[in-house]
Amino acid sequence: MTKTWRLTRRKFLIGLGTLTGGVAVGLPLGLPYLRRQAFRFLSQGGPPSGNIDGEPQLWFEFTDQNLLNINVTKVEMGQGAHTALGQLAAEELEVPWENVRVFQAGTLLGPIDSFGTGGSSSVSGLFTPLRQLAANYRFMLTQAAEEHLNNTVTLNKGVFVDPDGNEITLSAASRLEREWVAPETDAPLKSINDFKLIGKSVPRVDIVSKLTAQPMYSYDMTSANNTTYYGVVARPPVVGAQMQDVDANKAKSLERIISIVLQDNFVGVVAEDRETAIDAIRAININWKLPRLIENTDIDLLLDPDSNNAVELKRVGDSSSALEGSNTISAEYSTPLAATAPLEPQSSLAELGDDGIMYVRTPTQFPNQTTSAVAEAIGFDEDKVDVTPTYLGGGFGRRQRAESAVEAAILAIESGLPVHIGWTRSDEFLFDRFRPPTKHKLRGILNTQGTIEALEHRQSSGDVLFSELPEIAGSIAGSDFGATRGIDVTYNIPNLKLYAHRAKLPIATSAWRGLGLLANTFANESFVDELAFHANQDPLQFRLDHLNGETGSLVRNALLHVAKMSKWEELQQSTKEGSGMGIACCVDYGTIVAQVVQVEINKDTISVPRVWSVMDSGLVVNPNGAKNQVEGNIIWGLGSALKEEITFKKGIPSAKNFGDYQLLRIDESPEIFVDLLPSDRPPQGVGEPAIGPIPAALANAIFAATGKRIRKLPLTI
Amino acid sequence: MQLNINDKLYNIDRVDSNRKLLWILRDQLGLIGTRYGCGAGFCGACTVHINGQPTRSCITPVSAIAPDVRIRTVEGLAENGSLHPVQQAFIELQVPQCGWCMSGQMMSATALLEQSPNPSREDIRAAMKNNYCRCGCYHRIALAVERAAKLMP
Incomplete structure (x- = not known):
């Protein structure tokens, strides 16, 4: 059997398609422009998401039983990407979910992705390109079926039917000998109202295998x-x-x-x-x-938020003069080194x-x-x-x-x-590429109306993504866009300045779930709470008073929703001695998260009985899968807020095994309540955003419970 | 020597008697459902039952296992072609993310339910507290164990 594939057009997603190529593209434009561009792109436009090349046969294959095999480029690490990508393709190809199988493409087999899997971008980045590829393939298959049956056809549950009742399956149509030509113009995509699989909590493709001892890792x-x-x-x-x-x-x-x-x-x-x-x-x-043996103090000294080498990320108004007043409020926050510790070495x-x-x-x-x-x-x-x-x-x-x-x-x-x-577990700990430590200096001033007149955030962090890029990337982009993730402020503040300092540490640091999101949100959302206290305002109302504009109104909705869910006002009033409620939110690319944490303090023990979390991540492809991600991020965030820390002594990290590095346990886990907000926006990332607010929400709850403001992770009383 | 695993007898080379049960199961016998997480008994990914007791196979030398001992691994949970209620509940609640800890979680849960058919939430948290889940699926694990208790015959 011969097939002629004549592909007359290809589609590429433009963006930071490859980590190296993408950053280097704008070299002649000059550094300040690029820095701002890179920051704007990465804080608002979305993360690099890879591309898709327009050859459907690399992605889709129908078996003799008319099952759809989909070869996907993104890896499955528990985030549900294989299932969600399968849903996108099966939706446009009109294949019932039970007939879908998802396979991992390799470098020599199936489609290629010039990026990789990360940045919570697999589903959001491929939402349109993969559906479009499937829709175009469906168009081609429809043409083939119509030629074969010499009649018009409709597609239902994997089978084409003509008005006389003659049938041909997708599988049979895909094997017809003919010249296969991709459509000149993209085939129309299904409208949201016609979705049968997207937006449904179909069972994940990997779960049964994971629970029945299949060799898959x-x-x-x-x-x-x-x-x-x-x-x-x-x-x-x-x-x-x-x-x-x-x-x-x-x-x-x-x-x-x-x-x-x-x-x-x-x-x-x-x-x-x-x-x-x-x-x-x-x-x-x-x-x-x-080599020279590293001590923790060596690392600590290199973190310098006040450094002259800090890069300006954002400037609105004139915060320098606004912050000169004697009523300036300032605070310093820090987060430690942490291990990635995936459970499979x-x-x-x-x-x-x-x-x-x-x-x-x-x-x-x-x-x-x-x-x-x-x-x-x-x-x-x-x-x-x-x-x-x-x-x-x-x-x-x-x-x-x-x-x-x-x-x-x-x-x-x-x-x-x-x-x-x-690798052994000790290999994993001793040769980890750690989450970098960070320091943050924040200054703010309130005006006579009790709102924020000026705010400045100076951050210093070890490398997150620069450590994975060629050295030149650092000098071009100026700031590590992994380290600055989450530093941008959504609140409406007339004078705002953000700075990032790159601390070149003598140890390997790299990406960790959410990159800089957790550290930067901890600093920002703790400080806003401090300002609310100085303004003598309720922390929720204070936030709401600073939110307007398009993104601001989404954050406002999320905050109001989580307040209602958690009975914020009622529980704040009624909390008993030693317990308290804290609130925090974040914007991670296009995803908004608002969380409320309830804390109980018993002597020096911090326990968290309940967490409420609201996420607006646009259209959600698989709601149950997305909720699982939110739940997991809450546990991660609490683990970081309460336990996880690596220090260095004589060149060696402090943990060789879990005895020295404890993860959060089930008996320390809260009851979790998650709501996903309905949205008309296209899908945004869901794998990481909900890790952001948790440590700040917990620190804010501890402040509400005890009056003690803790500015250092892990939080201890 | 012989090991009785999931009611089947396996011959083990004498040279292997000082090796840990985990690696005999995985590399020698192909029973890869029992996972390796830490090799030191901290994380629970390697949990199997030895005479019904949840046991860390990564620190158990096979020489320490008496001939009449019954070993049960995750491969022995399903019986007569139908999944164990714990597996059914974990599927129903779509518990796993990466899934690497799940065999150990289910073996701990099964041992608990066999000894205590109607555990309280606190019983579950106490019995499962030495099984790490790095993805953070604890909320669902607790719900699934409660659900499994209802499904148990």
Whole structure:
């Protein structure tokens, strides 16, 4: 059977399509312009979302049983992207949900995404392009069916029917021999009123597998045709240490060792089982040249919100002179280093195929970058490397890089065997790419009407996205748009200034769920609460008094809704000794979140019995999935607000395992109430925004309960 | 030596007797439903039942398991082709996000419900408190265990 694919037009989403290319585009325009552009784009326009190339057969395939297989570029790490993307495509292709299967595309198979998975952008970014691709394909299939039946057809539940009752399935139509031509003009999209799947809480495609012990994660992968061997790599005692000399004689005599690989600054072992491989690595003596050992005070000193090198992000009015008055209110906030700690430690299976291609299964959020890294490490061309992401046992930003993919590929090449490398929990902690610490200095002044006359926020943060970009990106963009996420202020303030300082820390920091959203919202929303107190106003009313304009009215709606849900006024009045209510909100790209936290203080113990959360994220593709994301973000936010912290001593992070780094537990979790606001706006991100307000809402509740203002995470009484 | 896992006998090489049950299950026997999270008994992802007791397989050497001991893993939850009530409830409430902790969560929940068929919310929180969920699905886990209690025969 031959198919001629003549694609007469292609569509590309313009934006920061690739992390590097996108930032470099505007180089001749000059720095200040670009900085403002980058900030505006990233704070209002939305995150980079990848693109879609216009070849439907890469995305959609109908099986003999007329099931629709969809190959998606975005990885599934628990955020529900596979399900939501499946809903978008199946909606336009008129396929019943039970006939939809979703598969992960690899670098050599299926469509390619020049970005990756992150920034809560998978569904919002592909909402129109993927539906359009499916609608165009449906148009082409309809043409084919009409030719075949020589009549007009209608499509219902995966089957074309003509007025005489003759039928042809989508599957059969897709296999007709003809010249397939994409439409010159985009086929019309379904109207919202006709949606059957979008907006419905269809069951997620990955849930049954996850509850019935299916091998779907990287740690579960074994070679399909051969025995799988297990690799372990020697890790330095401190990040940045260099190997001096290596003595592997003792390890060579161990049973069940297959090979020992010694390369420049790399020692690895392949064995028949993991525990033997670990024993062998321990038996290899390595002398390390240590770098300067980092102490927490080194890190702390580099965070300097007052630095002259801070970049101005936004200026409205003249806040400098407005803040000169003697009634200026100022406060300093800080957030610590934190670990990403996905519950599945990273792992990879690498196997050289008979076709000369290196096949890698790995939990990566950025398959293209991982492909490049593997190809470079083993000296292959990139088209001889296939990186197919598995389901991820958590991502949260840590899976931008997949170091184990490179390690497994090196050992697979050197041993000639399929090799699986699984990191230990200690590897995950000691070689994490941490959430950077931040410091924030805020100043504000109230006018005689009791509203905010001027506000200034000076923030200093370690790298979030600059650490993942070429060095030049830093000098072009000026400020790390990951670190500044959430710093913008929605309140109507006549004089406003925002500054960001890049602290170049001697440790690896990177993306963490929500990037800078949690830290910046903690500072902004705590400070607004402080100003409300100084203005002698109710924290809710004070916020409402500063909200107008388009976004402002959305925030206002969310705040009023959460106040009603939580019986804000009633519970504020009636709260007993040691308990209190706090409110906070945030705008994350196009998503608005408002939250109320109830706190109970018992001596030095902070407990949170209830949290109410309202989110307006435009049209929601899968409401139950979106609610699950909000619930998860509340737990994350509370974990950060109450427990999570990494410090450095003698170059080593303070946690090697969960004994030293405790996550929030079920017995510390609140009752959670979530409402999603109906909206006509297109879908916005849902995977991260609800992490933003929680720490501030909790700090505000503690203030209401005790009169103590805590400005440092984790919060302690 | 032999291990009785989900009412089936598996032969284990003597050299492996000092290894941890988790890795024997996963890498040797292909029972990958039991997951690895920390290797130190903190997180609960590797929870199995040993004679009905929820046990951390990542710190349990197989040599410590007596021949007459019955081991149950997540693969043994479904019986006669139908899912266990705990699995049904977790599906009904669409509990998991990334899902890596879920086998351990369900094994802890099953052990609780077998010992205490009508647990209070506080009983559930106490019994499940050593099972971490990094995605933060605790709210749904608690609701699903309550639902499973109703579905249990």
